[in-house]
Amino acid sequence: MDHLSQLKDTADKITSMEIRGAGRIAKAAALALRDYVESLEVGSIGEFNRHIENAAKLLVDTRPTAVSLPNAIRLTTQYTSSDVYEAKEEIINNAERFIRQANDALRKIGEIGARRISDGDVIMTHCNSNAALFVITTAFEQGKDISVIATETRPRRQGLLTSKHLLDYGIPTTLIVDSAMRYCMKKVDTVIVGADAIAVNGALVNKIGTSQLALAAHEARTNFLTAAETYKFSPNTIHGEFIEIEQRSIDEVLDRETLADLPELNVLNPAFDITPPKYIDLIITDVGAVPPGMAYTIIKDHLGWEVSEIV
Numbered sequence: 001m002d003h004l005s006q007l008k009d010t011a012d013k014i015t016s017m018e019i020r021g022a023g024r025i026a027k028a029a030a031l032a033l034r035d036y037v038e039s040l041e042v043g044s045i046g047e048f049n050r051h052i053e054n055a056a057k058l059l060v061d062t063r064p065t066a067v068s069l070p071n072a073i074r075l076t077t078q079y080t081s082s083d084v085y086e087a088k089e090e091i092i093n094n095a096e097r098f099i100r101q102a103n104d105a106l107r108k109i110g111e112i113g114a115r116r117i118s119d120g121d122v123i124m125t126h127c128n129s130n131a132a133l134f135v136i137t138t139a140f141e142q143g144k145d146i147s148v149i150a151t152e153t154r155p156r157r158q159g160l161l162t163s164k165h166l167l168d169y170g171i172p173t174t175l176i177v178d179s180a181m182r183y184c185m186k187k188v189d190t191v192i193v194g195a196d197a198i199a200v201n202g203a204l205v206n207k208i209g210t211s212q213l214a215l216a217a218h219e220a221r222t223n224f225l226t227a228a229e230t231y232k233f234s235p236n237t238i239h240g241e242f243i244e245i246e247q248r249s250i251d252e253v254l255d256r257e258t259l260a261d262l263p264e265l266n267v268l269n270p271a272f273d274i275t276p277p278k279y280i281d282l283i284i285t286d287v288g289a290v291p292p293g294m295a296y297t298i299i300k301d302h303l304g305w306e307v308s309e310i311v
């Protein structure tokens with residue numbers, strides 16, 4: 001397979017969710033750009049720029065919600081040289097740096113988040129978040145006797161991936177259907193989920209059902225944490241932009257036969273929802289455990305975007 005086909009293959013895998021999870025898609029995009037650039041043979045910097053723009057667009061268009069994707073692509077494709085060879089080197093270095101820092105961020109989030117987990121805690125998590133799992137497994141490796149309640153996470157049932165991962169570590173895990181989250185909340189000490197995006201006001205965009213989980217935790221006075229690398233914060237939201245909620249195929253919800261039996265049925269399949277900052281106790285990032293009100297500072301200090309730059 002040539003490198004453009006490989007790039008398209010990565011884009012298709014992100015769209016179909018064969019590669020999924022906000023962090024994983026960001027790293028896959030950075031890697032795809034690195035490999036693409038390595039093989040790119042062009043005659044001029046103008047041609048090079050056009051190829052990079054097209055490649056970036058192909059990747060960024062795959063999934064609209066997880067801001068990790070445009071952030072990773074922007075950080076990877078920032079180059080200053082007008083010499084093709086040097087510009088290539090810059091992109092390759094950027095991609096490798098992004099992947100290295102993203103992996104390091106997970107380790108730091110694990111360390112910081114594990115301090116919020118006590119011996120004997122019951123933790124509830126939703127969907128399948130690498131960042132949230134790093135917190136849970138780090139706490140377990142520190143010798144804390146913990147157990148986890150994992151929500152199934154319809155329609156794609158990522159809760160099964162989470163359960164398998166935790167069981168492989170030897171962490172006692174119970175799977176529940178999503179609608180049992182409030183019923184089971186009374187047993188829970190801490191809820192921890194991942195993040196597809198954090199807006200400038202500290203609102204969390206994460207897998208559909210997260211906002212219900214946050215409400216149930218709030219009502220029960222249970223801690224609600226989200227684990228988010230700094231590249232999951234959305235710079236565009238300081239420009240007043242909304243974060244688009246991805247609507248996925250209804251085939252994920254019902255099989256074709258059932259749909260054929262109910263031709264007049266409308267089915268919706270929003271992939272994400274928004275949890276207001278007032279329901280979030282802490283955001284566990286790689287630069288510290290911060291309240292949602294610090295989102296702007298993270299965007300400014302760690303992504304380099306400021307309100308003053310807006311024209």
Ligand code: RI2
Nearest residue numbers: 020021022023129130131194195207
């Ligand atoms: P990590 C996932 O999205 C889930 O919503 C999860 O909470 C979030 O990405 C963050 O995952 P999807 O790709 O980056 O399953 O922490 O739609 O792995």
